[in-house]
Amino acid sequence: MDYYSYLQEQQEIDFSLLKTLEDKLRYEDNPRQKLKWEHEIEEIKQRIQKREKERKEEYIKFNETKVHTKFASLSNILVTGFDASEVNADYTPLRDLLSTKKFKEADEETFRIMLWAVNRENEGFLEEKNILNFPCRDLRTIDQLWLASSGGKFGFSVQKQILIDVGGNTGFDNLKSLNNALSINSLESALKEIVGLAERVEWITDFDVLKKKEQLFYDLRAARGHLPHLSHLKLVEWIFEYGNEIPKLAEELRTTELELELKDKRNEELISNRKRINTKEEWEEWRASKAGLAWEENDEARKRFCAICEICTIKLKYYREELRKANLFARINICQL
Template identity: 50%
Template sequence: MLSDEQRRRLSEEKNSLQKAWDTTSQKLTQIRTALAIETDPSTKFKYEKQIQEEEKTLRELEDRLNEIEEQLESAPSIKLGSKQSKSLSDIPVTGFEASEVDADYTTLRDLLSTKKFKEADEETFRIMLWAARKETKGSLEKRDILKFPCRDLHTIDQLWLASSGGKFGLSVQKQIYLDIYKNDQRAFTDKTGEKLWEFAERVEWITGSGRGEQPIYDLRATIGHLPQKYLIKYILKIFFCEEREKERGKKKEEDIFYPDTFDILMEIEKAQCIDIVNAIFFRIQCQP
């Protein structure tokens, strides 16, 4: 159990660490970009060492953020992802009970109430972009996700759970991801992306051959199949980059030591997508 004062202090520390993470992440991206265009071997070596140092700092910040999230979860509150016996009409869709940023989830609720899952999937992604102020850009970055309002995630999740009898929802997907890692919290900091293929197969977003599956927008779909638009493009991009790496591995040895700029940028994009996916599953745990 946490007192209000302990919760306040943890929240303040979390905000401070999040700002430090944002700064470090931006610096890391700049160094990686500089490395991608640098040709001098000694300078490239210097950048690689800096990348290692910044990645270590990020891991330390993420570990502490994980610890704080776990401590905050011990406070008495409704756990995100728990299968509530609420009906759609009982879930607030406007006001502070529904959103920390004044988002209106009426449209999402109405679409889900009539089982229009395709339109609801699109609306989920649209309103997530709106809540993160990324409508113009059309995509989310890791820092957007780690700052995403918990109450809004909770509302989105509860609406999907209630409309599908607990079959669809963000918390359902997070639990499937954790199950693959045998509930090891290090799932949220895995930089390899090795388990994402298994996750995508489990929720039937891809086939065994790696081809993307057509979404199933009704209750015949497997558990965790929906929503998917907010997440699937990052996972498919990771798979695309991996295929590119396999093709690259067939080239001559000397080319591997001196990869072209496109290959390096692909590696950076893959790493960023893995970070985004991990951040999404991590953030789904947060308390409203």
């Protein structure tokens, strides 16, 4: 295991421990124990920050020393015919723009030809079904042209590798699992990976500032994986539309589920301790008792928590569906770029 992977693994352990301690602290009544856990939580947070800094430094060192594979010459890459495209697209204009290092125009042409390939030029954006069925041969041709023109600095496969690096050993697992039942951990992890990618390739300046088109770099001084960009614009916009909301909703859902679990347990205790009820009168008498009133109050609280859980789940499912509509990387990974 290299040092970068080691730091990634330790960070995951620290995040897991941090969540456990924060859950315990939330329900702790003993002041002395609360103080102890608060101190431990602060130590873990500092450790996470330190390891994150080391991990970024290690990543930069890795890329500075990385020797890129020799890529095919632009003139040797097929840009027309069945070997270049499954839909008879002509990549000659894209090749010509890249050969003269007109990266801004090449980025626009990349997105234009992708829309043309799936008959979405009028709409100006891709739908989920277009992404999931985008022809692999065409993605590969576009990728090869960008790789060849940039010496391996730009291209879909470069961006994919950065996303894998950001996600550690999981790579695309979190993004893949978005197609299955709702998993809060998967959605949060996917958000973290996508934000990490967008920061690494400098599509965003920080979590709150989306780079405008004129702020992007269109030469070889740009960050590795910076281009192509327009084909991922919906993904970056998704970060700013829902990125701040997802962690809040996820935390609210987890807290509510814990409360719901406690209410269910309390209901079971109240019911198990009552005497056997055989008639409606006995039922009314028990409900009027101290235990019955406690059960009714507890049950009303339980219903409120159920409603909160349902609202949070509906919102998170919607955010997941929006991510699936914007996630071109799901197809890039399937096409094995």
